[in-house]
Amino acid sequence: MSSADAVAAVLWVGVTLYAVFGGADFGSGFWTLLAGVGERGRRARDLVDWAIGPVWEANHVWLIFILVTLWTAFPEAFASVMSTLFIPLCLAALGIVLRGAGFAFHRVAARRSGRRLAEAAFATSSVLTPFFMGTVAGAVASGRVPVGNAAGDPVTSWLNPVSLLIGALFVATGAYLAAVFLVSDARRSSMPDLVGYFSARALAAALGAGVLAIAGILVLRSDARFMYDGLTSEGLPLVIVSLACGAGALILLWRGARRGVRPLAVAAVAAIIWGWGAAQYPYLLPQTLTIEQAAGATETLTTVLVVFGIAVVVVLPALAFLFVLDQRGLLQEEGES
Amino acid sequence: MAFTLGFHIILACIGVAFPAIILVANYLGLRRGDAVALELAQRWSKVAAVTFVIGAITGTVLSFEMGLLWPEFMRRFGDVFGLPFALEGIFFFTEAIFIAIYIYGWKRLSGWAHFWTGVPVVIAGLGGAWSVVAANSWMNQPDGFKLAADGTVTDVNALDAFFNGAVAYEAPHMILAAYIVTGFLVASVYAVGMLRGRRDRHHRLGLLIPFTVAAIATPIQFGVGDTAARSIAKDQPIKFAAMECVQKTATHVTEYIYGRCTEDGVKGGIGIPGLDSWLVGFSTDTKVIGLDTVPPEDRPPANTLLHWAFDTMVGIGTALMALGAWLGIVWLRRRDIPRTKWFLRAVAVSGLAAIVALECGWIVTEVGRQPWIVYEVMRTEDAVTQADGVWVSLGVVLVLYTALGIATVMVLRAMARRWRDADDLDVPYGPRPAPGQPEAPR
Numbered sequence: 174m175s176s177a178d179a180v181a182a183v184l185w186v187g188v189t190l191y192a193v194f195g196g197a198d199f200g201s202g203f204w205t206l207l208a209g210v211g212e213r214g215r216r217a218r219d220l221v222d223w224a225i226g227p228v229w230e231a232n233h234v235w236l237i238f239i240l241v242t243l244w245t246a247f248p249e250a251f252a253s254v255m256s257t258l259f260i261p262l263c264l265a266a267l268g269i270v271l272r273g274a275g276f277a278f279h280r281v282a283a284r285r286s287g288r289r290l291a292e293a294a295f296a297t298s299s300v301l302t303p304f305f306m307g308t309v310a311g312a313v314a315s316g317r318v319p320v321g322n323a324a325g326d327p328v329t330s331w332l333n334p335v336s337l338l339i340g341a342l343f344v345a346t347g348a349y350l351a352a353v354f355l356v357s358d359a360r361r362s363s364m365p366d367l368v369g370y371f372s373a374r375a376l377a378a379a380l381g382a383g384v385l386a387i388a389g390i391l392v393l394r395s396d397a398r399f400m401y402d403g404l405t406s407e408g409l410p411l412v413i414v415s416l417a418c419g420a421g422a423l424i425l426l427w428r429g430a431r432r433g434v435r436p437l438a439v440a441a442v443a444a445i446i447w448g449w450g451a452a453q454y455p456y457l458l459p460q461t462l463t464i465e466q467a468a469g470a471t472e473t474l475t476t477v478l479v480v481f482g483i484a485v486v487v488v489l490p491a492l493a494f495l496f497v498l499d500q501r502g503l504l505q506e507e508g509e510s
Numbered sequence: 511m512a513f514t515l516g517f518h519i520i521l522a523c524i525g526v527a528f529p530a531i532i533l534v535a536n537y538l539g540l541r542r543g544d545a546v547a548l549e550l551a552q553r554w555s556k557v558a559a560v561t562f563v564i565g566a567i568t569g570t571v572l573s574f575e576m577g578l579l580w581p582e583f584m585r586r587f588g589d590v591f592g593l594p595f596a597l598e599g600i601f602f603f604t605e606a607i608f609i610a611i612y613i614y615g616w617k618r619l620s621g622w623a624h625f626w627t628g629v630p631v632v633i634a635g636l637g638g639a640w641s642v643v644a645a646n647s648w649m650n651q652p653d654g655f656k657l658a659a660d661g662t663v664t665d666v667n668a669l670d671a672f673f674n675g676a677v678a679y680e681a682p683h684m685i686l687a688a689y690i691v692t693g694f695l696v697a698s699v700y701a702v703g704m705l706r707g708r709r710d711r712h713h714r715l716g717l718l719i720p721f722t723v724a725a726i727a728t729p730i731q732f733g734v735g736d737t738a739a740r741s742i743a744k745d746q747p748i749k750f751a752a753m754e755c756v757q758k759t760a761t762h763v764t765e766y767i768y769g770r771c772t773e774d775g776v777k778g779g780i781g782i783p784g785l786d787s788w789l790v791g792f793s794t795d796t797k798v799i800g801l802d803t804v805p806p807e808d809r810p811p812a813n814t815l816l817h818w819a820f821d822t823m824v825g826i827g828t829a830l831m832a833l834g835a836w837l838g839i840v841w842l843r844r845r846d847i848p849r850t851k852w853f854l855r856a857v858a859v860s861g862l863a864a865i866v867a868l869e870c871g872w873i874v875t876e877v878g879r880q881p882w883i884v885y886e887v888m889r890t891e892d893a894v895t896q897a898d899g900v901w902v903s904l905g906v907v908l909v910l911y912t913a914l915g916i917a918t919v920m921v922l923r924a925m926a927r928r929w930r931d932a933d934d935l936d937v938p939y940g941p942r943p944a945p946g947q948p949e950a951p952r
Contacts, residue, residue: 230566230606234599240573241599244584245592252585255577259897266574267906273567274914277560278921287920322581323896469589470655470666476593477668484600491607491630498611 176475177468180246181457183481185450187242189443191235193350195303196343196442198232200351201225202272202299203344204374205292213370218292220367222280224358228499229276231492233269246477247467249320250457254309257318257325261305268302271295300344307343311336314449315397316459334392342385346442349378353422353438360431372426379423386445399459403452411448415441515876516869517911518572521565522642523868526635526685527692528558529609531720533628538719540621546711550719553929554696555613557922562609564918568911569602579900583883583893586663590655593668594645601638605631639688640681647676650875651745652884675745679738680875686731687871691864693724694830698861699926701854714847717857724864725834732831735824736789743790746885747799749878752810753820754786759800763787768821771813810880819870819877826867833860 201221208214225232244251255262275295279288308331312318317330330336352375359367393401404412418441425434453459457467468474532554539548573595577584608630615624648654654671655663700716743750750756755771756763765786769779784794801809810816833856840848847853883890894900 228610230563230610231603233566233570234603234606237570237573237602238599240577241592241595244577244588245596246589248585248588248592251577251588252581255574255584256581256895256897259578259895259900262574262578263903263906266571266578267910269570270567270910270914273563273570274917277563278917322585327897469592470663470668473589473592473666473668477596480593480596480600484603488600488603488607491604495607495611498615 175465176471176478177246177464180242180468180474180477181464183478184239184242184246185447187235187238189446191239192346192446193439193442194228194232195235196347197350197354198225198229198347199299199303199344200347200349200378201355202296203348204351204355204371206296206300216364217367217370220355220359220362220364223362224355228495231495236269242477246469246474247457247464248469250462250467252322253318253320253324253458253462254313256321256323257327257330258309258312259323260327261308261312261331265302265305265309268298268305272298272302303343303347304340305331307340308332308336310343311339313458314339314400314453315393316399316461318458318461320458320462333396335389335396338385338389338392342382342389345378345382345385349375349382350438350442352378353426353434356426357431357435368429372429375426376423379419379426383419397459400449400452403454404448407454408448408452411444411451415444415448418444514568514571514575514907514911516872517915518565518568519868519872520691520865521561521568522639523688523691524558524561524695525565525605526639526688527723528554528561528696529612529628529631529635530689531692531696531723532558533625533632534723535715535719536625536628540625546715547719550712550716552616555616557925558609559613560918560921560925562606564914566602566606568914578897578903579895580883580893581895583888586888587655587884590652590663590666590668591645591648591671593672594641594648597672598638598641598645601634601641605634605638608634636685639685640677641672643681643684644672644674644677646875647680648672648674649883650674650680650749650879650885651676652887657887676741679734679741683731683734683738683871686727686734687868689727690724690731690830691861691868693720693722693727694857694864695861696720697724698858701857701860705851705854705858718847721834721837721857724830725837728827728831728834732827735827740790743798746879748801748804748809750790751799751801752813752816752878753874754798755813755817756786756798756800758802759797761787761797762794763798765789766817768818771817808881810878812877816874816877819873823867823870823874826863826870830860830864830867833857 201224205218205221208217240251243254271294275291275293275298279291279295311333312325312331312335315333315335317333317336318325352371355371356368356375359365359371390401390404393404418437422434422437422441425437455463455465457464532551535547535551535554538544539546539551608627612624612628612631615627619627648671651674652671653674654667654669656665658664697717697720700713703713704717739750739753742753754763755766755769755776757773757775762784763786764776764781764783766776767780767782769776769781787794787796787798790796790798801813836853836856837847840846879885881889881891883893
């Protein structure tokens with residue numbers, strides 16, 4: 174395994190973590206959009222607030238991690254993606270700003286109208302941002318990003334069946350993960366009635382994501398044959414693992430099991446992402462740029478790997494500390510939990 | 511990009527320096543059992559929560575923009591100067607984690623344990639600032655690579671790029687600026703409150719703690735800034751010449767304060783003969799390199815703007831230092847802040863003044879480097895994206911950030927108002943009430 178492959182693997186770990194944590198974060202915003210204005214909706218929004226509050230920031234640092242790793246280790250690929258896919262990436266960045274601002278302001282805004290506006294910004298951009306990121310992923314996966322400064326088509330590169338389907342799939346997957354997490358958050362907090370509420374939504378989102386995934390594979394077959402071949406050969410074991418985990422999670426959800434749903438749901442998402450990676454290996458931009466060709470200077474790659482090592486030693490214990498404090502309820506207001 | 515960076519730089523300063531000021535208040539509160547200081551620390555940490563979120567999203571936008579706007583720059587040099595960003599990422603992650611623990615942990619963690627969870631935030635802030643400035647100073651003093659005859663980049667050494675020639679003065683200059691801006695900014699809020707007649711202990715401490723931090727940082731900044739200017743005269747003589755409007759290489763160069771820069775020298779302004787030479791080499795015989803040493807297309811644009819920005823930064827810095835000395839002298843004699851309202855008025859504007867100085871300094875370093883994006887290696891025009899729609903996105907960004915800025919100020923003011931009326935409120939980082947319970951009446 175070359176150092177370029179190693180860095181690519183680390184990058185892929187970042188993509189997986191962002192898909193799981195960031196995806197669930199976006200997904201919980203999706204549910205606030207659908208929650209409606211009634212008492213039930215308000216309680217659902219409260220739960221989402223309560224659940225993502227302390228980990229919101231950490232969930233999105235993975236995106237910065239992905240961007241920085243990409244431009245440091247694979248500058249050629251970074252430049253090509255960012256210039257050809259200028260439009261969807263700008264829209265995703267816009268969504269990130271609106272979402273963060275909405276989240277920051279919605280509890281401190283002075284007037285009711287201000288709070289409403291902030292909540293609406295948060296909810297809407299929670300759907301739009303992952304959608305546009307999905308179209309970017311679809312553009313890359315279907316080989317529509319050639320090497321060069323804005324060398325690809327600025328519009329059709331991301332406005333095509335594969336991109337649109339993957340965009341929708343991103344939204345559905347995030348919603349599914351979020352609902353699964355929120356089921357156990359509802360159990361942990363004092364809102365047992367929301368357990369059933371989010372269980373039903375998790376089932377619906379799982380079915381939606383499943384249908385989109387099957388449709389996606391069919392579209393890939395006609396539109397991006399390379400990826401289809403990859404998914405049905407090198408990536409096949411992982412696709413099967415993903416299907417098995419997804420089905421297992423569904424059964425456990427259906428039975429109202431308390432344990433096992435979250436790990437299975439996460440495994441289903443992680444497996445399909447690694448299946449995608451396996452399918453397009455050794456390409457970073459399918460059929461135009463391999464990982465080796467895109468890689469920056471060897472010494473930089475080595476340094477980046479060392480920095481990752483430091484990061485694992487420094488950040489992971491701190492992150493674990495945060496999650497432990499959070500789960501033990503040490504990060505709450507006194508006397509109210 | 512310039513606009514978004516100019517916006518982010520203020521929030522980044524607050525993110526770097528505010529936690530330290532909060533911890534000072536926290537320490538005083540715990541050490542002396544001072545409830546007022548503890549309350550200040552707690553409220554400030556809630557303000558920091560809001561500014562931190564906004565700083566995080568504007569920072570994310572910047573990392574998008576690196577690729578959206580400068581793909582050629584990133585393509586050629588991403589692997590050379592990416593390392594500082596990777597390190598910054600680690601620092602930022604650590605900061606994000608501990609700031610969440612600190613802000614959420616007020617009630618449940620014991621006093622000193624809670625205090626110590628804030629310390630990593632301060633350290634990570636310093637490390638993160640150093641790393642990001644290292645990337646910028648690399649653009650000023652590129653190092654850690656060689657250029658082949660055809661322009662390809664070879665022999666990359668990311669560590670040399672990180673420890674480039676300019677970081678040793680640029681990074682401390684920026685970090686001190688962060689402490690100065692944040693200190694005066696927070697102090698100015700309480701000065702306004704005192705001018706409106708709220709002269710309780712809460713306001714006095716709220717003014718004194720951040721003001722003291724900033725007043726200590728300012729004279730140090732003067733020394734660091736002076737060193738930086740001299741290093742720039744040596745390392746980037748054209749930038750220095752543009753800052754000081756030096757047209758022709760000469761000795762006994764006159765230092766002009768303000769004035770209009772033209773091809774035939776400075777029009778207007780106050781001239782002090784020989785001072786510019788003396789500042790560069792401690793002797794009026796020192797030769798100062800002028801703009802005439804490079805062809806016109808290699809000279810920075812907007813010369814007068816650059817010169818004014820530099821003079822304004824130095825002028826405000828000097829004034830702030832005098833303000834700090836004023837309080838220091840009165841304090842030594844009477845153990846009190848100056849009684850005159852003019853002192854409070856000066857403090858009230860010091861926050862905005864410090865921000866102006868910050869932006870001026872940023873103009874000097876960025877505009878002064880033009881037309882280069884990487885000094886004497888790559889031109890800005892060669893780095894830019896070929897994608898359409900850049901101007902549209904600039905317009906959107908202008909509108910959006912203006913709204914964001916107004917909303918942030920409005921929200922913070924509303925928080926202050928509610929604190930005055932009642933007690934507590936929710937912020938993005940909690941401390942959170944249990945869900946399902948009615949929200950606090952507003």
